[in-house]
Amino acid sequence: MRRAGVVALNTFREAVRDRVLYNLMFFALLMMGAAIIVGQISIGIEQTVIVSLGLSAISVIGLLISVFIGVGLVSKEMDKRTLYALLAKPVRRWEFLLGKFGGLVLTLAVNTAAMGLGLFLVMIYVKHSLERSDATVFVAVYFILLKLALVVALALLFSCFTTPLLAILFTAGLYIVGLYVQELRDLPVEVMSPAMALFTKWLSYLLPNFENFNVMAMAAHGRAVPGTLILENTLYTIIYCGILLSAAAVVFSRRNLK
Amino acid sequence: MASLAIETENLTKEYPFGFLHLKKKTSLEGLNMQVEMGEVFGFIGPNGAGKSTTIKLLMGLIFPTAGSARILDKPISDVEMHADIGYLPEQPYFYDYLTAAEVLDYFARFHNLTATDRKERVQRMLKKVGLETAGKIQLRKYSKGMLQRVGLAQAILHDPKLVILDEPMSGLDPLGRREVRDIILELKRDGKTVMFSTHILSDAEMLCDRVGVIVGGKLRGVGAPGQIVDMKTQGMEILFELKGTSQAPLVAKATRTGERYRLQVAEDELYSAIEQLRGAGAQIISVAQVRATLEEFFMNLVGADRAQASAIEVSGK
Numbered sequence: 001m002r003r004a005g006v007v008a009l010n011t012f013r014e015a016v017r018d019r020v021l022y023n024l025m026f027f028a029l030l031m032m033g034a035a036i037i038v039g040q041i042s043i044g045i046e047q048t049v050i051v052s053l054g055l056s057a058i059s060v061i062g063l064l065i066s067v068f069i070g071v072g073l074v075s076k077e078m079d080k081r082t083l084y085a086l087l088a089k090p091v092r093r094w095e096f097l098l099g100k101f102g103g104l105v106l107t108l109a110v111n112t113a114a115m116g117l118g119l120f121l122v123m124i125y126v127k128h129s130l131e132r133s134d135a136t137v138f139v140a141v142y143f144i145l146l147k148l149a150l151v152v153a154l155a156l157l158f159s160c161f162t163t164p165l166l167a168i169l170f171t172a173g174l175y176i177v178g179l180y181v182q183e184l185r186d187l188p189v190e191v192m193s194p195a196m197a198l199f200t201k202w203l204s205y206l207l208p209n210f211e212n213f214n215v216m217a218m219a220a221h222g223r224a225v226p227g228t229l230i231l232e233n234t235l236y237t238i239i240y241c242g243i244l245l246s247a248a249a250v251v252f253s254r255r256n257l258k
Numbered sequence: 259m260a261s262l263a264i265e266t267e268n269l270t271k272e273y274p275f276g277f278l279h280l281k282k283k284t285s286l287e288g289l290n291m292q293v294e295m296g297e298v299f300g301f302i303g304p305n306g307a308g309k310s311t312t313i314k315l316l317m318g319l320i321f322p323t324a325g326s327a328r329i330l331d332k333p334i335s336d337v338e339m340h341a342d343i344g345y346l347p348e349q350p351y352f353y354d355y356l357t358a359a360e361v362l363d364y365f366a367r368f369h370n371l372t373a374t375d376r377k378e379r380v381q382r383m384l385k386k387v388g389l390e391t392a393g394k395i396q397l398r399k400y401s402k403g404m405l406q407r408v409g410l411a412q413a414i415l416h417d418p419k420l421v422i423l424d425e426p427m428s429g430l431d432p433l434g435r436r437e438v439r440d441i442i443l444e445l446k447r448d449g450k451t452v453m454f455s456t457h458i459l460s461d462a463e464m465l466c467d468r469v470g471v472i473v474g475g476k477l478r479g480v481g482a483p484g485q486i487v488d489m490k491t492q493g494m495e496i497l498f499e500l501k502g503t504s505q506a507p508l509v510a511k512a513t514r515t516g517e518r519y520r521l522q523v524a525e526d527e528l529y530s531a532i533e534q535l536r537g538a539g540a541q542i543i544s545v546a547q548v549r550a551t552l553e554e555f556f557m558n559l560v561g562a563d564r565a566q567a568s569a570i571e572v573s574g575k
């Protein structure tokens with residue numbers, strides 16, 4: 001685990017030096033612009049507009065980083081052959097994978113936390129008040145981070161056995177499908193054959209459920225998120241990421257480097 | 259303590275290719291090789307002979323199709339054994355956003371060294387490979403030769419028992435090559451085992467206790483450089499100077515470069531040749547033995563291999 005930590009910290013350092021966190025400037029400009037415009041055009045719904053816009057921006061920026069950098073976590077090291085010297089040290093391949101995953105999640109955590117704090121401050125600025133329910137914004141940001149961790153794990157798994165382009169397509173495709181898992185579960189079983197009903201039911205449980213992480217409406221209207229949902233989502237992410245990373249480790253442990 | 263540093267048994271690597279990966283290309287065929295503790299072992303062969311494939315198999319970067327290998331008495335699948343091995347990849351490339359000192363510190367962290375020890379070793383290694391003034395520059399600004407030096411530093415940073423170097427002289431200028439040679443000899447003096455691959459035969463002849471010659475994925479011979487080739491004198495070479503011209507038959511046989519001539523004669527004809535040349539007014543500069551070099555042995559093997567390949571191709575047609 002200590003070795004995975006060393007890889008994780010280096011991955012974080014790479015992201016910082018490659019100026020990944022520069023996106024925060026874009027987010028800051030967006031929030032400042034939104035605060036000025038919202039104050040002029042909306043009356044009474046400032047919080048809704050600002051929170052919806054801010055959370056969407058945090059989510060989109062995070063998704064771009066997760067998919068594009070996530071896919072490159074392993075493939076870039078193999079293409080540039082930086083992995084050769086590393087795997088010649090007493091480092092197991094699964095420790096390398098876990099470290100790369102941890103490093104990117106740490107980067108995303110810092111990124112989303114900074115953006116979340118920025119969003120909170122802008123929200124207070126436009127509302128001119130502070131209530132206990134405003135903390136829901138932080139829960140929504142936390143859920144976005146959990147979602148991004150899942151996306152990174154997916155990208156990492158795909159990049160272990162396919163090309164970066166296909167890995168991007170698979171990850172993005174699965175993310176989009178994962179947004180509609182509840183619809184898949186709600187399909188009317190009466191009109192399907194029993195086999196098809198069973199298949200869709202199992203498929204809906206097998207696919208990552210990204211819909212559960214969406215509490216934007218609650219945050220925008222200042223409604224509290226139930227504690228059980230926070231716990232469920234946290235456990236779901238840990239278990240699902242664990243399964244994806246284990247699968248990635250199995251695939252990568254047998255892979256011949258170039 | 260293990261008596262063998264490296265031992266391979268029927269080590270084979272095939273790469274599938276073509277539609278549905280139905281065809282196979284053999285990069286390494288049944289390699290049986292032993293490297294003893296404390297020796298400098300040269301692994302020589304032309305490009306594409308299977309040198310890097312063997313080293314990658316030993317380091318666990320690729321997996322054998324058949325056969326097995328042990329390093330320091332442990333199977334190559336045992337990653338913990340890497341604590342005692344230093345490895346320089348061919349054309350090494352490191353994280354270019356790090357400085358040389360940072361990359362060495364990063365690798366040192368995998369070896370359970372204290373912060374003070376890491377710092378001291380990093381500085382010592384940078385000095386050893388001649389990068390003490392460039393230690394704080396990001397690697398993206400490094401030349402190929404400088405990266406090679408960083409690669410060498412990370413390979414010996416943790417004081418390993420066995421050092422495996424894949425083409426360590428590649429990309430280095432003459433001064434750099436000499437420094438690498440000195441480092442290899444220093445490692446030998448310290449009782450380390452060194453295995454390095456090269457296609458530069460003079461390096462192998464100069465440094466190695468034993469060499470293994472690999473051509474076309476097959477090991478063609480292992481032994482001391484002198485044992486590998488026939489060290490019998492193949493003749494004598496006389497270097498002489500001659501002002502003006504001469505009609506002497508031996509002068510006509512010699513190869514002329516400016517005012518100097520080179521003449522190769524049989525060992526038993528040496529003295530009569532010298533007398534004839536002196537009689538023709540030549541001034542003898544030097545007399546040296548002519549022996550087969552590792553290079554000639556190597557070229558003969560490559561030539562035989564190519565001839566065999568063309569024969570198979572022709573018979574296939």
